[in-house]
Amino acid sequence: MGTSSEEIEKCVKHLESGQHIHRSLNRLLRLDASLSQFTSYGVKHLAIRYSKNSEYKTVSNDLLSKIQKLEDDSVFRKPYNTSHPSHQNRRRNASTSLSSSKSHSKLPKICTPEDDLPSLEPSSKSSSESCVVTQKNVIEVTKLKNLEESDYDRVRPTLVTLSAKQLKSFMDQNPRIELIGDGLFRRHCQMDCPEEVPKKLITETWRTLHDVFINWKLYQEAKVWEKKINEGLENYVKMKTDTQ
16 A cells, blocks of 8 residues: 555655654655655655765665666656657647648649640650650640740740650751740750750750750841842842843
8 A cells, every 4th residue: 555645744844854864764765655755745855965964874875776766667667658748749740740741642733724735756665765754735836936934834844855856856847946946945944954055965855955046046147148148139130130
């Protein structure tokens, strides 16, 4: 049977007042008290105080050893998940958070609607293109005129899913692609790899995109020279006609 709190309280009062010290320490040592009873009355603190006195050192140390044993036993016997009420709340919140994160991961991704156009299929199934990911209902490049900066997010999925071979095929299928190449492909190079040209040329697709940009510039220059040549020919023909 457990020890009554009144008996422990009586011994503690004697120790605090300095009366019947030896008898009170011995009595506490022999009592079948629990750790919570010793803790609530501060028995350990009193035992430490009297252990500094040579007259009561032995019995005080014995009492401290008893309390230490009770503390050790409580550590091994006490269930971990009942250490504190807030611990249950933390576990409950953690499980709720985990379940909510799992449910969130199962939610379908919300995408903006895309033009209902067929995607490009690779002309051959070589090993070099086996890792290319094709995307259904991608946007046809010929529909992307007068692009604005905000349109890039809508256009980008089309570009990044095309291999260099597919892109070249796409260009061949769309002869007027050079008319929008300056806006579309330059923006792709600037936003996907904005720093330097060597970094833009890391992948074959980016090299092709960069070539399209260069070809567009050459195309513009060629058109200028073509216009000058045509004007020169017209002037030459007119001048020759006038002289005849």
